[in-house]
Amino acid sequence: xxFLPSSLRAWCCTRYKAKAIxxxxxxxxxxxxxxxxxxxxxxxxxxxxxxxLADDLxxxxxxxxxxxxxxxxxxxRLAKDGMRFTDAYAACPVCSPTRASILTGxxxxxxxxxxxxxxxxxxxxxxxxxxxWTQQLVLSEVTVARALQSAGYRTASIGKxxxxxxRFFPEHHGFDLNVxxxxxxxxxxxxxxxxxxxxxxxxxxxxxxxxxxxxxxLTDEAEKFIEQNKDRPFFLYLPHYAVHVPLQGxxxxxxxxxxxxxxxxxxxxxxAAMIESVDDSVGRIVRKLKDxxxxxxxxxxxxxxxxxxxxxxxxxxxxxxxxxFLYEGGIREPLIVKWPATIKPATTCSVPIxxxxxxxxxxxxxxVKLPGKVDGQSIAPLLKQSGTxxxxxxxxxxxxxxxxxxxxxxGAVRAGDWKLIEYYEEMRVELYNLKNDLSEAHDMAxxxxxxxxxxxxxxxxxxxxxxxxxxxxxPNYTPGKTKSSETTQFTS
Ligand SMILES: [Ca+2]
Numbered sequence: 001x002x003f004l005p006s007s008l009r010a011w012c013c014t015r016y017k018a019k020a021i022x023x024x025x026x027x028x029x030x031x032x033x034x035x036x037x038x039x040x041x042x043x044x045x046x047x048x049x050x051x052x053l054a055d056d057l058x059x060x061x062x063x064x065x066x067x068x069x070x071x072x073x074x075x076x077r078l079a080k081d082g083m084r085f086t087d088a089y090a091a092c093p094v095c096s097p098t099r100a101s102i103l104t105g106x107x108x109x110x111x112x113x114x115x116x117x118x119x120x121x122x123x124x125x126x127x128x129x130x131x132x133w134t135q136q137l138v139l140s141e142v143t144v145a146r147a148l149q150s151a152g153y154r155t156a157s158i159g160k161x162x163x164x165x166x167r168f169f170p171e172h173h174g175f176d177l178n179v180x181x182x183x184x185x186x187x188x189x190x191x192x193x194x195x196x197x198x199x200x201x202x203x204x205x206x207x208x209x210x211x212x213x214x215x216x217x218l219t220d221e222a223e224k225f226i227e228q229n230k231d232r233p234f235f236l237y238l239p240h241y242a243v244h245v246p247l248q249g250x251x252x253x254x255x256x257x258x259x260x261x262x263x264x265x266x267x268x269x270x271x272a273a274m275i276e277s278v279d280d281s282v283g284r285i286v287r288k289l290k291d292x293x294x295x296x297x298x299x300x301x302x303x304x305x306x307x308x309x310x311x312x313x314x315x316x317x318x319x320x321x322x323x324x325f326l327y328e329g330g331i332r333e334p335l336i337v338k339w340p341a342t343i344k345p346a347t348t349c350s351v352p353i354x355x356x357x358x359x360x361x362x363x364x365x366x367x368v369k370l371p372g373k374v375d376g377q378s379i380a381p382l383l384k385q386s387g388t389x390x391x392x393x394x395x396x397x398x399x400x401x402x403x404x405x406x407x408x409x410x411g412a413v414r415a416g417d418w419k420l421i422e423y424y425e426e427m428r429v430e431l432y433n434l435k436n437d438l439s440e441a442h443d444m445a446x447x448x449x450x451x452x453x454x455x456x457x458x459x460x461x462x463x464x465x466x467x468x469x470x471x472x473x474x475p476n477y478t479p480g481k482t483k484s485s486e487t488t489q490f491t492s
Contacts, residue, residue, distance in 0.1 A: 046233045046366045047339065048298040049148070050226075050285060051358070053102070053239040054278050055095065055160055055186075056323055058308020058316040059332040061243075061266075061275055069257075069266040070275045074283030075336065078302055081345050082338030083383060087352040089394055089414075090306050093323060093330035094402060095185065096162050098305040098355050099239070103143040103163075103173070105359025105374030109397035109468040113137065116185060117162060120401060124478040127425045128409055130400050131469035136164025139172060142371045144359045145235060146174025151368045154229045157181050158221045159239040175237070179221045180204045187241050190214045190248040190274075213250050215242045215277040222281075223288050230292045233366070239305075240281065242274045247313065249273025265315025286338075299339040299365060301358070307331060320440040324402040326412040326421050327440050331396065339365070342384055349382050352414055354394045375466075393455075395462045399424060399471045404482070409471045413459040420445075420455035424471055429456055 059065055062072045064079040091101035094116040097108030108114050112134040122129050137143075145155040154177075157170035161181030170178035180201055188196025192212035193205040201214075208217060222238050247270040257269035257276075266272075282302060289295045307330040308314040310322025316329035323330055335353070337343060342365075356376030363370055364378040381387035393415035400409055409424040417435035422428070431445040431452045445452045463470070 045297060046151075046153075046368075047341075048234050048236070048289075048294060049301070049362055049366070050222075050236045050238065050289070050298060051102075051301045051362075052282060052285065052303075053099075053159075053237070054302075054304040054334075055239065055241055055244040056306060056309050056313070057243050057275065057278070057304035057334065058310070058314050058322065058329065059319055059334055060264075060316050061308055061314055062334045064336070065334055066264075067266060068263040069260065070272050072275060072279040074279045074286065075302060075334070078282060078286065078300065078336045078338050079346070081340070082300070082336055083343050083347045083349055085335040085337075085353060086348060086350045088303065088333050088335030089331050089352065089354045090304070090333050091355045092396065093306050093325055093398060093407075095244075095305045099161075099163055100137050100141075101355045101376075102305075102358050103137065103145070104141045105144070105356050105376040106141070107356060107375045107395065107397070107466050109395070109463065110375060110466040111137075111141070112467075112469055113163075114397060114469070115400040115402075117164065117183060120404075122474065123401070123404075123483050124474070124476050124481040125405060125483075126401050126474055127477050128399075128401075128471035129474045130409070130471050133399075133469060136168040137173065139168065141173075143173045144362055145170070145237065147359075147363055147368055147371050148233075148235045148366065149174045149176065150371075151366070152233060153366075154225075154232060154234040155237070156222075156225045156234070157237045157239070158225065159218050159237075160184070160186075160241045160244075161239070170237075177225060180218060180241075181239075186244045186246065187214055189246070190242070192217070213277060215240055215274070215281050219281040219284050222285060226285070226288055226292065226294070230294060235362075238281075238285070240278050242278050243271060243313070245309065245313070247271055247274065250277060253277065265311075265317050268313060271313045296340050299337065299362070301335075301337050301362075303335045303355075304333045305355075307333070318439050324407040326396055326398060326410050328434070328438065331412075337383055339383070344385060347385070351379075351382055351388060352394055353379050353382070353389075393458055393462075395459065397463060397466075397468045399469060411459055411463065411468075413455050413462070415455060415458065418451055418455060420452060420459065422456060422459060431455065 062075050064076040090098040092098045092108050096117045100113045114133050117135050149155045155175045156177035157175040158179040162185050170181050184199040188199045192208040194201035249270045253273035254269050257272040289298050307322045308316045316322050319329035320327035321329040357379050360376045360378040364380045377389050393413050396412040412421045419432045421430045429445050430443045432440040
């Protein structure tokens with residue numbers, strides 16, 4: 001009670017009053033002491049989290065999912081040490097919305113953040129006009145970083161952000177540290193000083209050097225953060241810029257793949273080198289955790305934000321199509337979770353999960369209460385192999401065009417083995433059974449109209465429930481007429 005003024009100490013002369021003052025002191029201590037005291041020596045230490053997010057890395061781009069061309073020994077090792085999910089989905093086939101879903105646990109449709117920022121916009125060549133969607137992660141949304149920060153975690157975002165301008169950067173969303181994150185969807189260059197006509201990563205110029213490669217630099221920064229925070233719980237969000245375009249790899253690694261035979265449609269040596277650099281990063285982070293004695297109490301997650309860029313960068317076979325599309329190639333992602341204390345090594349899980357699930361899962365594993373309602377479900381029972389999750393379906397809503405007219409506005413639902421895609425221009429549907437037809441080659445909408453109706457009704461009800469914004473007819477629709485800036489640029 002020495003922190004109390006002397007007049008107040010004198011007042012507490014009777015036992016009754018002393019008890020009352022003690023209660024006040026305890027409350028006072030909780031209010032003024034820094035959050036780190038929440039983790040006292042008598043409490044079990046909450047786990048650290050390292051969330052590694054690759055950009056545009058396809059489901060089939062890693063060895064443990066079947067790639068014979070790309071070499072990913074470190075990611076494959078992670079799978080041997082943890083749980084690999086075969087049916088993990090991004091909530092959107094392009095980047096910003098999936099990132100928003102990871103950070104908030106909410107469907108992009110509910111956030112009205114449904115396209116890469118700033119999107120391709122409208123065109124006379126588009127039959128529909130896109131709705132007025134939200135082009136930043138608004139500050140009223142509580143991110144997983146904010147929730148963990150409030151519970152005493154040190155938090156860092158090291159890499160790509162792409163969720164709005166400076167007022168919406170990571171430091172305003174619960175991250176103590178932001179290294180290299182801005183509204184850029186990709187770097188001007190993967191080599192220092194990371195500059196160009198647009199998307200320069202100027203914040204990374206200081207501290208860099210000639211020949212430095214971006215994925216290596218971000219890993220350096222991540223290692224530094226882990227070292228600095230080894231004695232307290234931390235959340236490291238490591239969203240690599242790779243393997244998004246521009247395709248640029250380290251020359252010596254590119255040379256290795258140039259000498260290699262393509263396999264199963266995968267054969268781009270530069271893209272392969274970019275994947276290898278991300279794989280190196282995973283290996284370095286895992287090694288750093290081990291060296292610091294943190295491996296046992298650190299949850300490592302590795303995944304991607306949308307499908308591989310097909311056919312320009314990679315092939316997602318056996319999955320159909322790629323980035324931008326609601327076919328499996330655009331939305332199914334590699335996902336591995338390692339946590340030695342809890343997750344049995346070398347396990348696989350085929351229960352479909354979505355990127356909205358990370359938020360509630362990570363909070364549950366860290367013993368932190370959910371700050372509000374989310375759309376995701378905790379997959380902790382799957383990770384612990386203690387049970388399963390009950391969910392009717394997983395949904396997508398992408399009311400946008402992408403790559404000119406290549407990808408058209410659509411929504412989708414997966415319920416069990418069935419998947420329905422609805423194209424909004426004609427409200428036409430396609431129905432696939434993923435168990436028998438993983439490549440979505442055989443549309444069953446006509447032969448199983450009952451199932452198509454059932455899923456269509458589910459999708460419509462979900463859209464209503466989340467207040468999804470729909471595109472509207474374009475009164476100036478002129479087929480074939482493109483705006484001057486219109487390209488098939490395949491941006492984030
Ligand atoms: Ca992406």
